[in-house]
Amino acid sequence: RLEEFLKKEVDLELSTLPDFEERIIDFSEVEQLMNSINTIPAPCAPVINPQAPNAATGTSLRVCWGLFSDDTVERYQLCYKPVSNERHSDEQAEHTLKVKETYCTITNLLPNTQYEFWVSALNASGISPPSERAVYVTAPSPPTIKNKNIRSCENAALVCWESRDINPVDSYTVEL
Numbered sequence: 001r002l003e004e005f006l007k008k009e010v011d012l013e014l015s016t017l018p019d020f021e022e023r024i025i026d027f028s029e030v031e032q033l034m035n036s037i038n039t040i041p042a043p044c045a046p047v048i049n050p051q052a053p054n055a056a057t058g059t060s061l062r063v064c065w066g067l068f069s070d071d072t073v074e075r076y077q078l079c080y081k082p083v084s085n086e087r088h089s090d091e092q093a094e095h096t097l098k099v100k101e102t103y104c105t106i107t108n109l110l111p112n113t114q115y116e117f118w119v120s121a122l123n124a125s126g127i128s129p130p131s132e133r134a135v136y137v138t139a140p141s142p143p144t145i146k147n148k149n150i151r152s153c154e155n156a157a158l159v160c161w162e163s164r165d166i167n168p169v170d171s172y173t174v175e176l
Contacts (some may be wrong), residue, residue: 041072044128046119051136058111061136064103065119071128073121078104081136083114112140112169131152140169 048065055062063078081094097104109115114137121128143161151158164168 027088032113040072040123040125043067043073043121043123043128044069045129046076046121046131048117048119048131048134050134056101056137056139058107058139058141059109060107061109061115061138062103062105063136065131066102067121071121072123074123075121076102077102077120077122077127078117079119079130080104080115080117082110083173096132111138111140111164113138145170 013064018148031111046065046067048063052064055064064078065076067073076099078097078099079094095106097106106115113137114127116135118133119132120130141164145162146160146162148156159174161172
């Protein structure tokens with residue numbers, strides 16, 4: 001029977017035409033929702049650490065910072081400028097470095113000089129607000145011993161030196 005049925009030519013005509021409504025579906029809300037799921041928010045402001053002991057030489061400083069959140073960060077933007085007591089301190093040159101890590105060693109600085117640092121975090125969504133500013137100080141230059149003024153006797157020695165630093169030095173350590 002199946003074989004006979006399959007040999008017949010079947011003409012299927014629908015007696016009524018189906019009525020379909022032309023409905024336009026608005027996917028804009030769904031699209032916005034999907035886009036919001038796939039995008040990451042701009043990071044929060046990093047927190048710059050105070051200067052650590054032994055983090056400075058006469059010409060370099062090591063600056064460290066961190067994040068208090070689990071933000072996605074592609075890189076950081078570290079900015080710094082020398083601190084000045086002059087009225088025109090805003091006109092001093094600001095330097096900006098792009099950094100991948102949460103630390104950076106800045107070189108070619110002036111000895112015994114204060115520098116102001118702040119950092120921002122960046123990702124594909126944007127840039128964070130800057131961190132609070134932190135002041136770091138480079139180490140003073142070593143003093144120059146005045147060889148002509150050295151005097152000594154059996155129980156004492158007089159050694160004189162002069163500082164090459166513009167800013168005052170807190171103290172000196174003399175090693176024998």
